Amino acid sequence: MFYVSINNLVKKYGELTAVDHISFNVEKGEIFGLLGPNGAGKSTTLNVITTLSDFDKGEVIINGMDIRKDKKSIKQLIGMVPQDIAIYDHLNALENVKFFASLYGLRGKKLTQNVMEALEFVGLSDKIKLKPRRMSGGMRRRLNIACGIAHNPQLIVLDEPTVGVDTQSREHILNSIKLLRDRGATVIYTSHYMQEVEEICDRIAIIDKGQMIACGTESELVSMVTDVLSVYVETRIPVEFNRETFCKKVKLMPGVKGIIIEDSLIRVDISVEQNSIERIVQEFISHELPINNIKSEVPNLDTLFLTLTGRELR
Numbered sequence: 381m382f383y384v385s386i387n388n389l390v391k392k393y394g395e396l397t398a399v400d401h402i403s404f405n406v407e408k409g410e411i412f413g414l415l416g417p418n419g420a421g422k423s424t425t426l427n428v429i430t431t432l433s434d435f436d437k438g439e440v441i442i443n444g445m446d447i448r449k450d451k452k453s454i455k456q457l458i459g460m461v462p463q464d465i466a467i468y469d470h471l472n473a474l475e476n477v478k479f480f481a482s483l484y485g486l487r488g489k490k491l492t493q494n495v496m497e498a499l500e501f502v503g504l505s506d507k508i509k510l511k512p513r514r515m516s517g518g519m520r521r522r523l524n525i526a527c528g529i530a531h532n533p534q535l536i537v538l539d540e541p542t543v544g545v546d547t548q549s550r551e552h553i554l555n556s557i558k559l560l561r562d563r564g565a566t567v568i569y570t571s572h573y574m575q576e577v578e579e580i581c582d583r584i585a586i587i588d589k590g591q592m593i594a595c596g597t598e599s600e601l602v603s604m605v606t607d608v609l610s611v612y613v614e615t616r617i618p619v620e621f622n623r624e625t626f627c628k629k630v631k632l633m634p635g636v637k638g639i640i641i642e643d644s645l646i647r648v649d650i651s652v653e654q655n656s657i658e659r660i661v662q663e664f665i666s667h668e669l670p671i672n673n674i675k676s677e678v679p680n681l682d683t684l685f686l687t688l689t690g691r692e693l694r
């Protein structure tokens with residue numbers, strides 16, 4: 381039995397279908413990642429799972445219970461770390477975590493013990509008296525996490541928990557998430573950082589415009605595009621250069637899967653079979669684009685996303 385089972389979930393906001401027949405299963409004790417660009421429907425999906433939002437169609441089963449029928453029992457199992465930091469500015473770190481943990485019925489010694497453990501877990505045990513307005517962005521993110529996990533939930537749902545934090549805090553957060561999994565929690569986590577998802581997730585669902593476009597382990601997903609090679613060309617683009625025409629032309633070349641221009645770096649994804657590097661180089665020369673450097677890379681989740689959607693992840 382899966383711990384979380386989502387079948388054909390549909391959530392609409394008026395005319396907009398934010399989640400469009402999404403289905404996936406999460407096993408007990410795994411970190412499951414939802415990867416997708418802005419507006420993909422990640423937060424909407426999480427809000428449904430955490431009972432914060434209703435939905436139009438489909439089925440959501442958590443630990444064998446139907447979310448439409450057993451909302452109250454399901455709520456008790458879940459810890460939510462929202463994308464928009466939800467902590468109280470007038471309460472210090474300790475008071476914030478205490479408040480959220482007490483909402484789940486923790487009292488007395490158990491409450492104090494869990495709260496201290498959660499603060500220790502996110503590396504804030506020496507900052508318990510500090511109020512959020514005097515914290516750095518990374519500390520506020522970590523406090524937000526402590527508030528979501530202090531009641532020891534079986535299912536932890538984290539919505540972009542590393543946005544706007546420095547490398548050190550990010551590493552701390554990612555390691556903490558792995559530790560929560562290793563302690564037996566099931567984790568659902570969203571991000572639009574491909575590297576993060578690759579680093580910590582056991583399985584990944586890629587969603588775009590409300591639809592699921594691929595799901596599996598990292599190697600399963602990458603094996604969908606092993607016939608693709610990403611070619612990176614460093615160039616210098618003149619101001620008057622027409623990017624759109626160039627991209628259109630390159631896209632029409634045999635074997636080309638996609639092209640992205642980012643400042644002076646042009647990335648062309650090509651099929652390995654129809655190796656078209658030579659023809660691409662010719663195209664650069666005929667457009668008088670200098671080739672300062674050229675390298676090719678094996679596929680990753682970015683490659684998959686570009687191949688399936690024609691766009692870049694971010």
Ligand SMILES: Nc1ncnc2c1ncn2[C@@H]1O[C@H](COP(=O)(O)OP(=O)(O)OP(=O)(O)O)[C@@H](O)[C@H]1O
Pocket residue numbers: 393396398416417418419420421422423424425463572
């Ligand atoms: N309360 C709302 N009312 C109307 N539309 C909404 C609401 N919340 C989200 N949407 C729309 O639903 C779509 C999906 O939004 P959602 O927040 O789920 O995306 P996301 O994948 O979490 O994006 P991000 O990476 O920016 O957080 C977007 O087009 C968004 O504008």
Ligand SMILES: [Mg+2]
Pocket residue numbers: 422423424463539
């Ligand atoms: Mg979101």
